[in-house]
Amino acid sequence: MWRFIKSLSKPAAQPNQLPPQLDLSPARRVLVIAPHPDDETLGCGGTLARLARSADVHLLLVTNGDGGGGLPADTSAKRKAEMSAAARTLGIANSVLHLDEPDGKFADSPAYRSALSAVVQRIDPNWVFLPWLNDTHPDHARISRASSEVLRRSSVESLLYYETWTPVPATHVVDITETLEIKKAALQCHATALQYGNYMDAMLGLNAYRALYLPPGTRRWAEAFAVTGAKKNDLL
Numbered sequence: 001m002w003r004f005i006k007s008l009s010k011p012a013a014q015p016n017q018l019p020p021q022l023d024l025s026p027a028r029r030v031l032v033i034a035p036h037p038d039d040e041t042l043g044c045g046g047t048l049a050r051l052a053r054s055a056d057v058h059l060l061l062v063t064n065g066d067g068g069g070g071l072p073a074d075t076s077a078k079r080k081a082e083m084s085a086a087a088r089t090l091g092i093a094n095s096v097l098h099l100d101e102p103d104g105k106f107a108d109s110p111a112y113r114s115a116l117s118a119v120v121q122r123i124d125p126n127w128v129f130l131p132w133l134n135d136t137h138p139d140h141a142r143i144s145r146a147s148s149e150v151l152r153r154s155s156v157e158s159l160l161y162y163e164t165w166t167p168v169p170a171t172h173v174v175d176i177t178e179t180l181e182i183k184k185a186a187l188q189c190h191a192t193a194l195q196y197g198n199y200m201d202a203m204l205g206l207n208a209y210r211a212l213y214l215p216p217g218t219r220r221w222a223e224a225f226a227v228t229g230a231k232k233n234d235l236l
């Protein structure tokens with residue numbers, strides 16, 4: 001591994017095949033599709049904290065976040081409040097939008113597609129972040145596929161698939177070193193989720209791993225994405 005990292009610092013002796021850093025400047029209005037409260041922070045929180053300074057960022061929570069049964073009756077309301085706090089922590093001024101689909105049992109439907117279309121028409125984003133198509137969580141994969149189909153027929157320019165349960169085939173990387181503390185604070189807002197999994201260490205592990213794509217030298221943190229056009233989606 002060290003030999004590999006060292007080879008990356010040699011000037012153009014061999015082509016560097018690692019994903020390039022993503023240019024954030026084209027993002028004007030950004031929509032983030034989150035299946036559950038916490039996905040927005042885990043998958044792209046560091047990037048959103050950067051984008052919130054220059055773009056209009058909107059979060060859309062697709063399911064009601066109630067855990068799909070077996071949790072206290074106020075879980076949905078509690079997790080929505082946690083997500084709003086996380087959004088504010090990331091510097092996102094807009095209120096979180098809700099579609100209240102069933103948690104753990106999301107199924108593609110004409111109702112979902114038209115509700116998402118209405119949100120997209122109203123917000124008019126040019127970038128959309130969404131979960132990875134082949135994520136192992138069924139809600140994530142189904143929401144990703146259904147949303148990608150809807151976004152094909154929109155004026156959205158770029159889709160940015162983020163990673164949570166399953167790594168994406170990364171095309172781009174974003175340096176989140178300067179927003180890592182904000183991202184960690186946003187994840188701390190998701191107290192309910194943190195009771196059920198050590199998401200903090202998982203997130204830091206993934207973001208440390210993705211930082212291997214950044215120029216070597218200092219300790220850094222990164223988020224990786226699979227980026228494609230919305231109309232000509234070569235990942236579908």
Ligand SMILES: [Zn+2]
Binds near residue numbers: 035036164
């Ligand atoms: Zn999720």
